[in-house]
Amino acid sequence: MSVSSVFPQLEQLLPRVSKPIQYVGGELGAVVKDWDDTVVRWALMYPDAYEVGLPNQGVQILYEVLNEQPDVLAERSYAIWPDLEALMKEHGVPQFTVDAHRPVKAFDVFGISFATELGYTNLLSALDLAQIPLNSADRTVEHPIVLAGGHASFNPEPIADFIDAAVLGDGEEAVLEITGIIRDWKAEGCPGGRDELLLRLARTESIYVPRFYDVDYLDDGRIQRVVPNRPDVPFRVAKRTTMDLDAWPYPKKPLVPLAETVHERYAVEIFRGCTRGCRFCQAGMITRPVRERSITTVGQMVREGLEFSGFNEVGLLSLSSADHSEIGDMCSGLAQQYADENVSLSLPSTRVDAFNIDLAQELSRNGRRTGLTFAPEGGSERIRKVINKMVTEEDLIRTVVTAYGNGWRQVKLYFMCGLPTETDEDVLEIAHMAHEVIRAGREAAGTKDIRCTVSIGGFVPKPHTPFQWAPMERPEVIDARLKMLKNEINSDRSLGRAIGFRYHDGEPSLIEGLLSRGDRRIGQVIRRVWEKGGRFDGWSEHFSYSRWVEACDEVLPQFGVDLDWFTVREREEQEVLPWDHLDSGLDKDWLWQDWQDSVGEFEQDDCRWTPCFDCGVCPSMDTEIQIGPTGKKLLPLTPVNNLRVPA
Amino acid sequence: MQRIRLRYAKRGPLRFTSHRDFARAFERALRRARVPIAFSQGFTPHPKISYASAAPTGVGSEAEYLEIGLQAVTDPDQLRLALDAALSPGLDILDAVVAGEGSLADRIDASYWRIELPDVEPALASKAVTAFLDSPEVLVERMTKQGRRSFDARGAVVRCTAVGEADLPSGAMGVPCAIIDLVVRQVQPAVRPDDVLSGLRVVAGLEPPVPPRVTRLAQGTLTAQGEIVDPLDTDRGDVGIGGR
Numbered sequence: 001m002s003v004s005s006v007f008p009q010l011e012q013l014l015p016r017v018s019k020p021i022q023y024v025g026g027e028l029g030a031v032v033k034d035w036d037d038t039v040v041r042w043a044l045m046y047p048d049a050y051e052v053g054l055p056n057q058g059v060q061i062l063y064e065v066l067n068e069q070p071d072v073l074a075e076r077s078y079a080i081w082p083d084l085e086a087l088m089k090e091h092g093v094p095q096f097t098v099d100a101h102r103p104v105k106a107f108d109v110f111g112i113s114f115a116t117e118l119g120y121t122n123l124l125s126a127l128d129l130a131q132i133p134l135n136s137a138d139r140t141v142e143h144p145i146v147l148a149g150g151h152a153s154f155n156p157e158p159i160a161d162f163i164d165a166a167v168l169g170d171g172e173e174a175v176l177e178i179t180g181i182i183r184d185w186k187a188e189g190c191p192g193g194r195d196e197l198l199l200r201l202a203r204t205e206s207i208y209v210p211r212f213y214d215v216d217y218l219d220d221g222r223i224q225r226v227v228p229n230r231p232d233v234p235f236r237v238a239k240r241t242t243m244d245l246d247a248w249p250y251p252k253k254p255l256v257p258l259a260e261t262v263h264e265r266y267a268v269e270i271f272r273g274c275t276r277g278c279r280f281c282q283a284g285m286i287t288r289p290v291r292e293r294s295i296t297t298v299g300q301m302v303r304e305g306l307e308f309s310g311f312n313e314v315g316l317l318s319l320s321s322a323d324h325s326e327i328g329d330m331c332s333g334l335a336q337q338y339a340d341e342n343v344s345l346s347l348p349s350t351r352v353d354a355f356n357i358d359l360a361q362e363l364s365r366n367g368r369r370t371g372l373t374f375a376p377e378g379g380s381e382r383i384r385k386v387i388n389k390m391v392t393e394e395d396l397i398r399t400v401v402t403a404y405g406n407g408w409r410q411v412k413l414y415f416m417c418g419l420p421t422e423t424d425e426d427v428l429e430i431a432h433m434a435h436e437v438i439r440a441g442r443e444a445a446g447t448k449d450i451r452c453t454v455s456i457g458g459f460v461p462k463p464h465t466p467f468q469w470a471p472m473e474r475p476e477v478i479d480a481r482l483k484m485l486k487n488e489i490n491s492d493r494s495l496g497r498a499i500g501f502r503y504h505d506g507e508p509s510l511i512e513g514l515l516s517r518g519d520r521r522i523g524q525v526i527r528r529v530w531e532k533g534g535r536f537d538g539w540s541e542h543f544s545y546s547r548w549v550e551a552c553d554e555v556l557p558q559f560g561v562d563l564d565w566f567t568v569r570e571r572e573e574q575e576v577l578p579w580d581h582l583d584s585g586l587d588k589d590w591l592w593q594d595w596q597d598s599v600g601e602f603e604q605d606d607c608r609w610t611p612c613f614d615c616g617v618c619p620s621m622d623t624e625i626q627i628g629p630t631g632k633k634l635l636p637l638t639p640v641n642n643l644r645v646p647a
Numbered sequence: 648m649q650r651i652r653l654r655y656a657k658r659g660p661l662r663f664t665s666h667r668d669f670a671r672a673f674e675r676a677l678r679r680a681r682v683p684i685a686f687s688q689g690f691t692p693h694p695k696i697s698y699a700s701a702a703p704t705g706v707g708s709e710a711e712y713l714e715i716g717l718q719a720v721t722d723p724d725q726l727r728l729a730l731d732a733a734l735s736p737g738l739d740i741l742d743a744v745v746a747g748e749g750s751l752a753d754r755i756d757a758s759y760w761r762i763e764l765p766d767v768e769p770a771l772a773s774k775a776v777t778a779f780l781d782s783p784e785v786l787v788e789r790m791t792k793q794g795r796r797s798f799d800a801r802g803a804v805v806r807c808t809a810v811g812e813a814d815l816p817s818g819a820m821g822v823p824c825a826i827i828d829l830v831v832r833q834v835q836p837a838v839r840p841d842d843v844l845s846g847l848r849v850v851a852g853l854e855p856p857v858p859p860r861v862t863r864l865a866q867g868t869l870t871a872q873g874e875i876v877d878p879l880d881t882d883r884g885d886v887g888i889g890g891r
Contacts, residue, residue: 014663015858016858020663020704021664021665021668024660024664026660026735027735028735258664258668258669258672258735258738260668310677310678311678312674312678342686342692641719643681643682643726644679644680644729644732645732646728
């Protein structure tokens, strides 16, 4: 059964919507295969607008890994803006892939990568447009397996009703294993239908199928237990870890969009995982252990990636890029290789020390020193101990002053507000720090013409972190603190003028908190919000706090809980958390101890340079830290001057 | 510095590429194809590229033009092949010639457009076109950066014909499709195909049930005979039919 393109119908609608190019595909690196030549077919979705979703590394990697298999087809889909959504509903055009404009419903798997929980309403829009039943229970063998991945899938309980399965952790090998299971099941003639396929997936012990687990609740609303409802699935589902990143050098052929997107660069992950141990950071906790990609693989990926894409910017990505054991040689090697090619290199890094400046100097050899970003995260020394962000104020001032002294004119400082145990004083310290930065910076730069931007994000406690038990602060308190901080920054007019202040309101963070630590009962809230028109909740112009509050008020009383119960309530040690049956490798006792240490303001060192602190990941996942240095260097490239003409 | 002029097409789905989108894609294509592009001087060097008037987003084109400056002498045919391969299919480089005297912009004063109107009876389109041409002036409105403004869509139209039914390629499954061929002079404010369509609505109430499909087939110098001469002909040393 071949599947035809919906483009002829879609084409009639495109002149009537904004930025139609985002629905057209045609990217370099895109793959279009014959439907009938393939056996297992994946539709991969990033549940946000194309401009945000296209650059997503996870989707690009899986897209390429899957399409390298001759009998596998992978295409991509993104969230549809409300203008086109309305027209598609009116004209019966279904959710489509941008590659060959095939209906998502025709694929075997509909895989959605959730970087953030605020994409949940967009999942419902996509299912609805795809004409796939919203509830997993209503789907038949005709429908794709709806599969969640990405960091949010470490607690997929709020969307448990809507997805068929979730994969925790790295996807490279998981997608191939799932493909194999589907290939075999189809070859056998789809025995046992959808249930049998889901069972085969669940039996891998690393694919979570929510329907095979029941949740029991206590009278006070807490969870009593989450247990399998059949004997042949595991009690706990483990995350995936791809070891040896040199063996998985993706993306090799990055997607190069025609539409403008948020990142226009060749991005290469230089390592995965982080053991800095920042207690708020879910990414750092769930991606352990640290696995470095070697300098030579990075060099080769950059060379081939730039040649393929024509990008003139390279991003060296990781959770803390300056921590790579070969970062110095990597930066100077790349800077040398691309010195004459108008290629800019960036190192999104958050470490606050002088070494960082050395690297930045290296990367900005060609003279462009626009801005540097540092993330002290907490304003006071005390709160930085609470979150385990080990940097002293002296370090910070010294680092920033070095930056100004070396020609940078703009420094951005990133903080969080609403952290556990936070007081007004902790937040007001941010103003003090910013004033000090400008005062010392002016002296070092010898000019008044320097700027500092203070950017504040709302803290959201996440599953599988030491803060998973922590109470959130109420939005009113956050907003009041931010107002106080703003006044304090401007209390000195000369210094205040040089300081920019950017922040987010407390309300979206509270809802993100609800979705992050929610359980299956939150599914009905998400559905209600979506029915009331909730879409694109990550966009402030689309997000409506009152819509979420109303939906909570309508749905949650029947369960004896409310929005506060999920957000501002502190959890006790013995409470069963909604994600306890999902195994990130982190030992719950260790997490609890780290939470206690946090409140006691004890810091925790990085296990790359000090002995193992028993977080539990390496032994339970049978993994190990993989770091260099390899001792290798990047060699100068031989310039190629001839035109590249196709043979 | 060598200057080369290119003609390119925006085809099929990629007609939804905006001019800015094309410009980004083209700069990447220069790098992919290793074209020795020249850069402007200064703190942030820019590649030397200048564009002739670009077709609106959503309108296909067989005749877009640009000029690039090169650091090294490059064979135009090789350049055309290299750049065409470096761009997505649908953004196609059709022609490349070494620039001669004079500027590209000076050689472009009119465009030839084809408007396809699916589900519109050719006879109806023909009647509307006649009414349009018979009017000395047809005022239409369009949103511009300065707000809504009203202007004449008739004066700039040199030629407008509805292709007769007999000339039509038989429409798929008997669905009618009117085709209008249009030659419009470049004026200020610009009169675009959609303005002429607005004009057809104003004079004859022509309301296409589905969005029309518009393609620029040529742009260049308008001859006394109302033909359009490819602006690259002069660079090639050709003398086009009716050329200067």
